Amino acid sequence: MTGTEHPDDELLGRVFLSRVVEPGDEVAGRWVREYGVGEVVRRLREGAQALPGVSYKRWDGLRARGLRAEPDRDLAVAREAGVRFLYPGDIEWPGQLDDLGDARPLGLWVRGRASLRMWALRSVALVGARACTEYGAHMAATLAGGLAERGWVVVSGGAYGVEGAAHRGALGSGGATVAVLACGVDRPYPRGHTQLINRIAEQGLVIGELPPGDHPTPSRFIVRNRVIAALTRGTVVVEAAHRSGSLVTARAAQRLGRHTMGVPGPATSGLSAGVHELLRGDTVLVTDAAEVVELVGDMGELAPERRGPVLPRDLLEPRARRVLAALPGRRAARADEVARGAQTTEDDAIARLYELRSLGYVERHGDSWKLTRQAMMSVHAGRSGC
Missing domain, CATH: 3.40.50.450 (Rossmann fold)
Structure with missing residues (x-):
């Protein structure tokens, strides 16, 4: 709005243009920015020299629309329907549209x-x-x-x-x-x-x-x-x-x-x-x-962490989990074989195997160790990602 335009003129002018110009018309938007609403409306109404950026044919089409535009009537119809008109500069205008x-x-x-x-x-x-x-x-x-x-x-x-x-x-x-x-x-x-x-x-x-x-x-x-x-x-x-x-x-x-x-x-x-x-x-x-x-959203509005169900074996200490994972699924194994699979010492593997036996994961068969049935199900579930 230029310094000579009254707020009511700005309102009526923009209502007029909403009837004449198609939404999103960047050429018309540039006219409004460069010349002001009042001047654009005056040229369209009075048939003055065409504004730049359009052909004479299109200018004539816009002028023909302008001859039929009745902004006062549009505002009256809108008020009757409970509708208001907002435009840039209005207190309710969303600035992000700019x-x-x-x-x-x-x-x-x-x-x-x-x-x-x-x-x-x-x-x-x-x-x-x-x-x-x-x-x-x-x-x-x-x-x-x-x-x-x-x-x-x-x-x-x-x-x-x-x-x-x-x-x-x-x-x-x-x-x-x-x-x-x-x-x-x-x-x-x-x-x-x-x-x-x-x-x-x-x-x-x-x-x-x-x-x-x-x-x-x-x-x-x-x-x-x-x-x-x-x-x-x-x-x-x-x-x-x-x-x-x-x-x-x-x-x-x-x-x-x-x-x-x-x-x-x-x-x-x-x-x-x-x-x-x-x-x-x-x-x-x-x-x-x-x-x-x-x-x-704002900082800190985080989605909950997505993960599968926590299995009992997930709660084991990491070295115990490695020993458990090193046990074969279908047969017994000696402690030295388990130690190699877990990449640890035989003494450490034996200590972890006794810990796992107390928790019901393994059972001892002479000098060898084997997964319990319950542990076999847990280990296979963890390995398959189910």
Whole structure:
């Protein structure tokens, strides 16, 4: 906003541009940065000389849109639907969206009572396939529920499949969730998620760049993904085929320096092929909410150490474990043979064998020693990694 523009003019100007300019238009974003909202609006309305970077044909198309734009009416319709308009400089504007540079939204239409700026500070994106498997839906809901229980906001796109499961998982845990739509926030899309999106608006936030009543298009879904990526600390892809739009979100997150994470699936599943491709690069493999929080959270928010069950033999002193491991599985052995296998002296091996006998691991047969049946099971389990 230039020094001569009134806040109301800035608001009306950005609402006007949200009706005229497509989301993510970097040329228009550069106009706003270089000339200011007021000058861009004036040129579009008055038919003055075209701004640089577009053809005359495109300029005429933008001007035609501008002739039909009614920002006062859009604001009135929005207020009637319980929708507010945020723009850069507003106290509720999330500063991380500024990382998008000239592709930053001109403004955001918001349904819901919470502060978008505060919620975005501790948020994670969960995205994935629309035609997901039961596994994908389960993992999305479980991850979202776990994140919500840890006080994290789950951000997604409100679509069928993984995204709907993520929103439901967060809501089901009594947590916070944000749906970023590729259409006007007053007209839920997809229609089959009308009830879900209305519930998100009541308990969370529904946001979008497009003015009231605007419809989604394939290109709008793609550019919408940059907002999901920029708004959050990291993006988790649950299931995605090679051409999934979820990969666009993940790659946008990588360009912005955000964390990217992927949930692995079966190697034979085409719906996990895109995730696996990400995991071959810089994307981090995650399997639960604790691992996500360890990556995106504050210092000290560590996931629990993953390890198999502790076997009784794990509690033995290291030299005793070496002697136990040196005993043959199916026959008795003399102490000197055990000592060689354990790389110790015969006297030390004998001392350890007596210790192991007292614990029920070995039994003596004359001058030889043999594993007990119980010990044989323990040793074989340890050797096989079961």
